[in-house]
Amino acid sequence: MNAPIIQQQSVGSSTVPSVRVKSQYWKRAFPYYFMILPGLLYLLIFRYAPMFGLFIAFKKYSPFQGVWGSEWVGFDHFVRLFTESDFLLLLKNTLILNLLDVLVAFPFPILIAVLLNEVGRKYWKNSIQTIMYAPHFLSWVVIVGITMLLFRTQDGGINALLGSLGLNRIELMTDPHYFRFVWLFHNIWQGAGWGAIIYLASIASIDPALYEAARVDGASRLRQILHITLPSLKTIILIMLILRLGNFIDVGFEHVFLLQNPLNLEVSDVFETYIYRQGLVQGDFSYVTAVGLFKSVVGLVMVVSANAIAKRFGEEGVY
Amino acid sequence: MKQLSMGDRLFTFFAYTFLVLFTALILLPLLYIIITSFAPAKDYLTRGFFLIPSHWTLDAYQYLLHNPGFVQSFKNSIFITVIGTFINITVTSMMAYGLSESWIKGRSAVNFMILFTMLFSGGLVPTYLVVDSLHLIDTFWALWLPAAVAPFNVIVMRSFFASLPYELKESSRIDGCGEWRMFAKIILPLAKPAIATFTLFYMVGNWNTYFSAVIYLNDDSKWPLQVFLRQMLVINDERVGLLNEALYTYTPSARMAAILVSALPLLVIYPFLQKHFNKGMLVGSVKG
Secondary structure: OOOOHHHHHHHHOOOOOOOOHHHHHHHHHHHHHHHHHHHHHHHHHHHHHHHHHHHHHHHHHHOOOHHHOEOOOOOHHHHHHHHHHHHHHHHHHHHHHHHHHHHHHHHHHHHHHHHHHHOHHHHHHHHHHHHHHHHOOOOOOHHHHHHHHOOOOOOOOHHHHHOOOOOOOOOOOOHHHHHHHHHHHHHHHHHHHHHHHHHHHHHHHHHHOOOOOOOOOOOOHHHHHHHHHHHHHHHHHHHHHHHHHOOOOOOOOOHHHHHHHOOOOHHHHOHHHHHHHHHHHOOOHHHHHHHHHHHHHHHHHHHHHHHHHHHHHOOOOOO | HHHHHHHHHHHHHHHHHHHHHHHHHHHHHHHHHHOOOOOOOHHHHHHHHHHHHOOOOHHHHHHHHHOHHHHHHHHHHHHHHHHHHHHHHHHHHHHHHHHHOOOOOOOHHHHHHHHHHOOOOOHHHHHHHHHOOOOOOOOOHHHHHHOOOOOHHHHHHHHHHHHHOHHHHHHHHHHHHHHHHHHHHHHHHHHHHHHHHHHHHHHHHHHHHOHHHHHHHOOHHHHOHHHHHHHHHHHHOOOOOOOOOOOOOHHHEEEEEEEHHHHHHHHHHHHHHHHHOOOOOOOOOOOO
16 A cells, blocks of 8 residues: 555656756755745754753753753763662563553554454444544543543442442552553553554555455455455554554653552653653753663664564565 | 355454444443533432433533633633644645655755654653753743644655646646746645645644643643643642632532533544545555
């Protein structure tokens, strides 16, 4: 499904307008540069300037001495991070959450797309899609808020129901045992339907003749999925997986932060919330910049190696 | 062969069941929130679990509308979303179009710069220091500018512009149409569905903005709705007050109503744009 666009691009480049005369090139190209400029300025100021700002990870930044005046401390902050007792906890929590997400939440959209493709009736398909996409438009504040309302000890809908049935009420938000489950469930609830779009579009581009031939040969629906649909989705699944692996050290600040409370810190504390707490709340700017740099480098290494591995196996990769 | 068709029927049954259950799982909490937001406060104290309010009332909504903090943050969110989305879509589509022509020199360098920001970032504090040094703290610009462009969206839109038939542009050039006029008269009308889709995406992002408001806005009169909602719903603060007003107490109905009011603008708009998402316009984009 990448093919058409790439083809069209190459068609475009084969009919390059005659730009041999320099002044003519600039006259024609000027509007394009002009349009690129605001976006380029944005990248330089808000994306690349902060990357240069990363050198404060090697300094002892103080607001009074400024970025330039602060003294250099080499790798002190990194040594502190790796020897900090919290480090292993942060790493463990981050890895467990990501592992759960990749193993359970990642396949969900694929499953939904494949099953949705089996739904023949247009009306059903459309209704299911409309409802399944909706949570994507709700913020984490709203989703966490709904969960808290439903599980209020006394009058929350689900706990009131459990109570009236004579069952134990669930302290969903304060009992640390539930944290990972709630987090994972939210991810699926919010993202699985929306995530299916990309796979649905991919399925739509499969040549119907393949299914036709399989039916003639007497292949069951399940076999058609196993031997036609899933193999056709292999490339896009791999691309999505590579992109996902690039985020393996990220958990998504807002969601975890909103679910976090002093009671579940032991399972909910991750690098992002740690950076927020130590940095913006406690003001230890240099140290958390070092933590952030560590996180960014790990992310970069993950995505580059996942991409390289994909290419080694003869797949396209992301870039 | 007969066995297989039996299997097929079972499989179809499984597919429907799974999808209907998943849909119900999404729908039921939302329906519960909607219905109970119309319940009088005393229902929660006296009735335990209930689905249908003892009588239908708009108390919760009236209560919210008379809360200056809620109203102010709602207005802030609308302002942030309208201006923010305008900036997003203008800068993104211009950049994407500018980069869509393969004969533009320096194009691949900028493309690489866009891709690289998706793989590596300066992180929270360095970005904060940049925003701080530009004196944007406590202004809405701190929400708009650092999030002006989502690099991924530029890449998707760029492939969209590049996929427009080249003959179209060539023939208008031959007819003597300037590049600017061509953009306005030919390209933009064709790009309407794409622009509509990305406008929606950016709107969602702006409306739901929370974290950047927490870090960049200390002044609570500038708080967007999400920050206000968090105080109200998640911190479980029974008495959230903004603007040094008298403290407000939120009943469960008022909380439900707040959720509904905050989710409504997007939930109302999106079905109208839904048809565009499925066209695969978004796909084929992962690759530059």
